[in-house]
Amino acid sequence: MTPTTVRPPATEVLFPEGTSRATARVQLVDRDQDGRLLLVTDRTPFHPLDHTWPDQPADRGTVTFGGTSHPVLDALTGAVGPGADGLLVADAIPVRRGDPEWSFVAVHVLGPLDDAAAPVVGQDVELAVDGEYRAGLSAGHTACHLVALALNEALADLWTKQPRRTDCLGHPDFDQSAITTSRIEPNGSVDTYRLGKSLRKSGFSATALTERLDTVQHAVNARVAQWIAAGGAARVERDERHLDARRWWTCALPDGTARIPCGGTHVASTAALGSVTVTLDLSAAELTVHTHVTP
């Protein structure tokens, strides 16, 4: 298919409010190297994978047009720039998100449909996200944020000097100072932290963490359980509705309102998490935090 030369507007995303179904208008149809159909619509309930910080996996679901439902095999971040390159997807995007010359779009990946069976620009399609899978990812993501804040608090007195960053609850921000990867799963997450030289230089005592790992793990579990019992309302705030706009997860906690920059989806109350179990694994210069939600 020939590259598009018309730059579509950025996709309006509906997932921050938890929306899972929508009618949308086709803006662009393309194909990837394997011939799979790439569908861009004016709006979408699908959360696409963010290629720069791929923490929350893409939603699953279907797109329906011409009376037939097709599985959405993947949902990716794409961008269309001012040049003639057309739609670029994920790692092929050469600019930072928010670049005003580029439109950031959600790309729904379908199977290798014939051109005759493909939807056309201007056509309305029905997008439906798999609600159960989404609910699991939302629970995993909310738990991940609560665990990060509880971990920051539990590690607060392992800093020998005041670190540069503090989190939204006023504790030294171990999470943002040391995190290397975060992977959200249905009802869980796995987060890895590097306890390297730069973290030690900034005043964090990795030796003390080794000695107190059990105490820290216990403190994190206890704090998260308190926050769940308190049933704090959580939501995603945003200034604008397009895919690459800035968004924040906010949550009412007994200790104050938590607010963390976040592009993912979340449950509406900490009470929805049921119970959360956190396990800390320390090996060499890496701390791995496993979070499991039992809704």
Ligand SMILES: [Zn+2]
């Ligand atoms: Zn997040």
